[in-house]
Amino acid sequence: MTSSTKRIIVVGGGIGGTMTANNLVAKFYPEILKGEIEIMMLSNSPNHIYKPANMYVAFNAYHPHELVRKQRSLLRPEIIFHVDGVESFEFEQNRVLCESGKRYDYEYLVISTGCIPAPERIEGLKEAGDHFYQTKAAQQLAHKLRTIEEGRIFITVNFPKTPNVPHQCGIAPIETTLMLDEYLRKRGVRDRVEIIYSYPTVSQLLRNCLFLQKPTCDVLPTIFDSKNIKYQRGFTLDKVDPEAKIAYSEEGNSQEFDILMATPPIRAVDAVINSGKSQAQNNEGWLPTDFETLKMYGTDNVYVMGDTVDLPVSKAGGTCHNQSPVIVENIASEIRRGYTSAIYDGKVQAIAQMGLEAGMPLWYDYKHDVQVAPPTKLGGLMRKTFNRGIYWAVARGIV
Numbered sequence: 001m002t003s004s005t006k007r008i009i010v011v012g013g014g015i016g017g018t019m020t021a022n023n024l025v026a027k028f029y030p031e032i033l034k035g036e037i038e039i040m041m042l043s044n045s046p047n048h049i050y051k052p053a054n055m056y057v058a059f060n061a062y063h064p065h066e067l068v069r070k071q072r073s074l075l076r077p078e079i080i081f082h083v084d085g086v087e088s089f090e091f092e093q094n095r096v097l098c099e100s101g102k103r104y105d106y107e108y109l110v111i112s113t114g115c116i117p118a119p120e121r122i123e124g125l126k127e128a129g130d131h132f133y134q135t136k137a138a139q140q141l142a143h144k145l146r147t148i149e150e151g152r153i154f155i156t157v158n159f160p161k162t163p164n165v166p167h168q169c170g171i172a173p174i175e176t177t178l179m180l181d182e183y184l185r186k187r188g189v190r191d192r193v194e195i196i197y198s199y200p201t202v203s204q205l206l207r208n209c210l211f212l213q214k215p216t217c218d219v220l221p222t223i224f225d226s227k228n229i230k231y232q233r234g235f236t237l238d239k240v241d242p243e244a245k246i247a248y249s250e251e252g253n254s255q256e257f258d259i260l261m262a263t264p265p266i267r268a269v270d271a272v273i274n275s276g277k278s279q280a281q282n283n284e285g286w287l288p289t290d291f292e293t294l295k296m297y298g299t300d301n302v303y304v305m306g307d308t309v310d311l312p313v314s315k316a317g318g319t320c321h322n323q324s325p326v327i328v329e330n331i332a333s334e335i336r337r338g339y340t341s342a343i344y345d346g347k348v349q350a351i352a353q354m355g356l357e358a359g360m361p362l363w364y365d366y367k368h369d370v371q372v373a374p375p376t377k378l379g380g381l382m383r384k385t386f387n388r389g390i391y392w393a394v395a396r397g398i399v
């Protein structure tokens with residue numbers, strides 16, 4: 001690196017950061033070869049985790065070692081990679097301070113540090129609840145689901161307190177409810193285990209629904225009825241009594257459970273919360289992000305993506321897939337022409353897992369509500385192929 005080399009730092013070696021670092025190399029290949037631009041990734045882990053697979057771990061359908069790869073192996077060789085977590089963002093000085101004590105200057109910064117489950121934010125939930133958003137928690141839940149013979153499984157979905165910001169992967173609670181039904185049928189205990197799915201009164205823009213988008217809300221009761229899955233609208237989890245195994249709602253209801261399968265509250269990572277840039281409620285830490293350019297408000301050279309944004313879009317890998325090219329194009333355009341030129345339209349796509357075998361392609365953007373293709377085995381095959389292989393090609397920026 002010479003004094004004139006422009007450094008672009010990507011923070012976070014998850015799906016958003018990895019595909020963006022790789023895409024930046026493809027975009028700036030000539031400049032990188034000439035030493036004019038350097039791409040650096042900083043992550044606090046040597047490993048890359050395929051997070052959605054944790055959902056399968058909960059149903060004993062994925063071995064935990066299969067969802068981890070060495071981060072270095074996913075990065076193009078031109079990327080300088082340091083396993084060194086960012087401790088603080090020094091935006092005014094255009095640099096970051098890392099856990100090692102080293103500081104790195106940048107010309108442009110991309111933040112993709114994701115989010116983390118925070119069940120401790122609801123009284124009793126950490127002690128009494130289970131979830132599938134991290135591997136250890138999913139393994140604990142898997143043990144319970146493997147051994148339950150009879151009783152009640154109560155499902156609760158918890159949104160961030162910041163208005164219009166969703167929980168992680170909007171469709172995951174539905175996917176796992178349907179997987180749970182099929183898994184217990186396979187085990188031969190479904191007729192002795194009651195499943196109750198609940199949803200809070202306020203979910204992004206909708207009220208008193210079962211999901212955050214209307215077309216899905218409309219079809220869910222028919223699907224749930226056909227599988228004898230009970231459902232309750234307007235259950236905003238307030239607190240849990242771990243001894244009595246009762247969940248209480250803000251609306252004044254209560255539900256007993258043997259297993260409490262919860263989508264927990266989430267928050268940004270400490271370094272992002274401590275940056276002081278977030279205007280989110282409840283100290284959740286979402287960074288104020290321009291809807292279209294994906295720049296962080298208040299800075300000229302910092303972009304945010306994935307789960308860390310405060311946008312009303314799904315916190316999903318299928319979101320990163322559409323945000324990454326916009327950020328890469330905007331950085332290139334700024335360096336080469338002096339202005340941004342790409343716009344994020346809010347596009348998200350996914351293949352939802354509907355039960356253990358079927359898959360349902362879906363997509364939406366800022367202007368259009370969710371569009372779905374019918375759930376089929378072919379969709380399920382596409383989802384399995386994504387889980388087992390295509391994901392890693394997406395991370396590498398190939399697909």
Ligand SMILES: Cc1cc2nc3c(=O)[nH]c(=O)nc-3n(C[C@H](O)[C@H](O)[C@H](O)COP(=O)(O)OP(=O)(O)OC[C@H]3O[C@@H](n4cnc5c(N)ncnc54)[C@H](O)[C@@H]3O)c2cc1C
Nearest residue numbers: 012013014015016044052085086114306307315316317318
């Ligand atoms: C159970 C489950 C099911 C899901 N299902 C789907 C699905 O079907 N489809 C879909 O599209 N999405 C799904 N998702 C969501 C998807 O996994 C996330 O939206 C996606 O991983 C977000 O990418 P990201 O880059 O923002 O963050 P992450 O992938 O979480 O990566 C964050 C990275 O930042 C690193 N990091 C954290 N703090 C620091 C720091 N201080 N310094 C440096 N590095 C740091 C972490 O180690 C990690 O490498 C699911 C998630 C879960 C948990």
